[in-house]
Amino acid sequence: PIGVVLISGGCALSGAVSSLPAxxxxxxxxGLGHLCFVxxxxSIVARQSAPAEQDRNFGHFTIGASVGQLIGPIAAGALISGESGALGRTSALALLVSAAVCAVALTSLWRIEHRRAPGPRATKRPAKVPVTTILGARGVPAGIFISMAVLSSTDILTAYLPVVGEHRGIAPATVGLLxxxxxxxxxxxxxxxxxMLRLLGRNALLTTSCLLAGLLCAGMVLPVPVWALAVMLAALGFCL
Known part of the structure; x- marks a missing residue:
């Protein structure tokens, strides 16, 4: 709930201020709210899932996030208009509407986790593992680096595709659809x-998808028609 409050407040106040530092x-x-929420x-998904259910439940969680990323740009594109120099005003409106939608989400968060009673043997808490031990485990630094690269690519795409679209004369609503x-x-x-994991294996799938995603990100700068941009973005979303 604290994360959602920070996201909602940050959205609302970003839409209300006029100075760059603010x-x-x-x-x-x-950003802090998003980090708290995620x-x-x-943590809730991990605690509420049996070991055999974790892949499935985390998949459902990330599908939910993607549904939000699907609906959000369409709604924002419908609100934003670049006509008569109104882009700043309508972008602020989109932020305020986002804040309101986020605030509504608070109604579903108060009883989201069912607390489990400790079992008869759960008398002693397991020892905490030092962060250095976790970071030293094989595959963890590479996994962190890949995650940073993928999330950075997604954020840069979301932030700068509207700028590319404006430069090429693509309407904001079309950019939202893309x-x-x-x-x-x-x-x-x-x-x-x-x-895909069964067919290629985890390492091959990671390597291939990251390579293709990098090439497709670079391809966003090419002066291609909107339909070709749509095909590239679909392939990029699949790879990322």
Whole structure:
């Protein structure tokens, strides 16, 4: 709930301020809220899932996030208009509406976790594992680096595709649809994840998808028509 409050407040105040330092500060509040929410939500999924259910439940969680990324750009694109110099005003409106939608989400968060009673043997808590031990485990640093690269690519795409679209004369509503197409492809990828892992293996799938995603990100700068951009974004969403 604290994360959702920070996201909602950061959105609302970002839409209300007019100075760059204030917008940067409230953007930081939004980022902190997002971090709090994701850590809390992922912890709940881990605690509420039996070992055999974790892949499935985390898949459902990330599909839910992708559905939000699919709906959000379409809704924002419908609100934002670049006509008669109104882009700043309508972008602020989109942020305020986002804050309101986020605030409504609070109504579903108070009883989201069912606390389990400790078993008869759960008298002694397990010892905490030092962070250095976790970071030293094989595959963890590489996994962190890949996660940073993927999330950075997604955020840069979301932030700068509207700028590319404005430069090429693509309407904001169309840009919203393009971003939603990327999110829809990421849902399709998660549904196909198990057979792909069975066919290629985890390491080969990671390597191939990261390589293709990098090439497709670079391809965003090419002066291609909108339909080709849509195809590239769908492939990029699937790979990321």
């Amino acid at each position: 917008m940067a500060a409230w953007s930081g509040v939004m 850590i809390g939500a992922q 971003l939603s197409l990327r999110a829809a492809a990421s849902i399709a990828c998660r549904l196909a994840m198990t057979p």
